[in-house]
Amino acid sequence: MSTKHLPLFLEGEVTKGFGRGSKDLGCPTANYPLEVVQSLPKDLEPGVYYGWAQVDKGDIYKMVANIGWCPFYQNKQMSVETHIMHKFDKDFYGSQLKIALVGYLRGEKNFNSLDDLINAIKQDIANAEKSLEQPEAQNIKNNKYFDY
Numbered sequence: 001m002s003t004k005h006l007p008l009f010l011e012g013e014v015t016k017g018f019g020r021g022s023k024d025l026g027c028p029t030a031n032y033p034l035e036v037v038q039s040l041p042k043d044l045e046p047g048v049y050y051g052w053a054q055v056d057k058g059d060i061y062k063m064v065a066n067i068g069w070c071p072f073y074q075n076k077q078m079s080v081e082t083h084i085m086h087k088f089d090k091d092f093y094g095s096q097l098k099i100a101l102v103g104y105l106r107g108e109k110n111f112n113s114l115d116d117l118i119n120a121i122k123q124d125i126a127n128a129e130k131s132l133e134q135p136e137a138q139n140i141k142n143n144k145y146f147d148y
């Protein structure tokens with residue numbers, strides 16, 4: 001079941017990926033190191049999730065996260081990447097990123113074109129924005145996990 005393990009709280013350092021998020025997709029994703037990927041429940045459903053994100057001790061923002069192998073790019077290694085719905089002034093590689101996976105949107109897909117992938121991501125962001133307004137999602141934003 002795709003909602004098994006949710007909400008799931010993850011933490012780790014923001015590391016370098018392939019640099020495609022900003023360049024190809026106009027959608028930067030903060031990537032986790034391999035240790036975080038390896039710590040996931042083995043039967044966690046790959047796919048696109050929505051939830052909350054906090055960089056270092058900052059504010060808590062809405063996010064969408066992709067967990068899997070990116071079939072469009074055919075990555076060899078599974079990755080966990082988070083796009084935060086907030087405009088940051090600069091990159092934050094090396095920062096601590098805490099996330100809460102709250103809900104599941106869809107499975108990862110391959111696409112015929114980059115434009116199709118970009119449009120799917122835009123739709124994911126719109127769906128996440130809406131779902132995160134629900135009271136059950138708001139409760140998770142207030143979880144003590146995000147307190148410092």
Ligand SMILES: Cc1cc2nc3c(=O)[nH]c(=O)nc-3n(C[C@H](O)[C@H](O)[C@H](O)COP(=O)(O)O)c2cc1C
Pocket residue numbers: 017018019020021022025027029031048064065066069070071072073081082083107108109110120121124125
């Ligand atoms: C909301 C969201 C949905 C995504 N959905 C897919 C998908 O269905 N298929 C896919 O191949 N990649 C998907 N991706 C992953 C992108 O391919 C990935 O973010 C891109 O390769 C950037 O990787 P990088 O951080 O290593 O540069 C998605 C990313 C986001 C943020």
Ligand SMILES: Nc1ncnc2c1ncn2[C@@H]1O[C@H](COP(=O)(O)OP(=O)(O)O)[C@@H](O)[C@H]1O
Pocket residue numbers: 014015016017018019020021022023027028029030031082083084085086087088090091092093
């Ligand atoms: N709103 C945002 N969400 C996620 N990352 C962001 C955001 N704004 C800036 N960034 C920065 O962009 C980087 C990700 O860009 P991306 O093109 O996906 O490169 P990489 O392949 O190295 O992950 C993040 O590590 C972070 O430092």
Ligand SMILES: [Mg+2]
Pocket residue numbers: 017018019020021028029030031081
């Ligand atoms: Mg990235």
